[in-house]
Amino acid sequence: MIETNVSRHHETFLQVIQSYYQLTKPRIIPLLLITTAGSMWVAAKGQVDPLLLLVTLTGGTLAAASAQTINCIYDRDIDYDMERTRHRPMPSGRVQPRDALIFAIALAVLSFTLLTVFANLLAACLAFSGIVFYILIYTHWLKRHTTQNIVIGGAAGAIPALVGWAAVTNTLSWPAWLIFAIVFLWTPPHFWALALMIRDDYAKVGIPMLPVIAGATATVKQIWYYTLITVVATLLLFYPLHASGIIYAAIASGLGGLFIRKSWCLLQQPEDRTVAKDVFLYSISYMMLLCLAMVIDSLPITHHLVSTIIAQLHLFN
Ligand code: HEM
């Protein structure tokens, strides 16, 4: 403790900023924002107001940062015991829990105010409910108690897609819920692939992640089923919902095919951590590119191009 206080005196302003930045688990936030943006573009049929985009992504960033900071406070005991998380600001004593809580509350208030004033109340409430869900349902209730922790808890990570849709339309329609479902269903393959690689760490601190309790074979089976359902769900945006067009459907099929192939490889080799790593890394590119496909497909220029090609094909017939 004394050592911690002494070292704190030597911290430069920049190091303090860096510690608070790390509390927000910043590497995960861009993908959350990409899902928000994908949803906004589909909702706005390709014509998103740049100011609304900026405000929504900033509000989403602040909400996610707040949620992650509270998670860091809550989980500081287990984070100290796990190799991967030991050097985070909280377990290493660089930030005190009280200061982190003030920081998290400030971020949440800023997010709520920004979204209410410049987007709408629905988007603000959804972002706030994301914080509450992630902390109460996932971090407090499920994470330490059930192997289904990330299945149900994964809903928190899918809320940014709803925030994006709500910011544009001030309502939530079927395509919004479908994009939510896509992120929700994608989360188990994303996380369990990683959990297969680092299951020893989770076992050490008694977190009942699926690979720890049920073993690798049962986990890869679950990854396989969730991958299949995720890919099917992505196509529903094209048919029957017609919220995205043929370009999206083609890209989603290609990306989905590769996801299924990688997941199949893992199903054949449950104990191979390199294959698990491949699925985990691909899951991130998959979600990124899928949302990019939603954006590209929704642009007016894409619609123009597709109509021109269809017209040309008719001419030839
Ligand atoms: C309950 C749901 C989820 C759990 C338990 C989970 C867990 C994790 C964990 C433990 C890592 C490794 C982070 C590290 O090494 O510090 C990770 C990485 C990552 N996650 Fe998730 N995740 C979840 C949902 C999501 C969602 C919804 C997104 C975005 C849509 C996401 C995006 C990412 C990204 C981009 C990375 C890579 C970060 C890097 O470059 O290190 N995750 N996830």
Ligand SMILES: CC(C)=CCC/C(C)=C/CC/C(C)=C/COP(=O)(O)OP(=O)(O)O
């Ligand atoms: C709209 C809104 C604010 C939504 C919140 C979304 C949100 C913060 C999702 C995060 C999902 C995630 C990376 C969980 C990892 O938690 P973990 O505690 O299992 O990870 P760890 O083991 O790295 O600590």
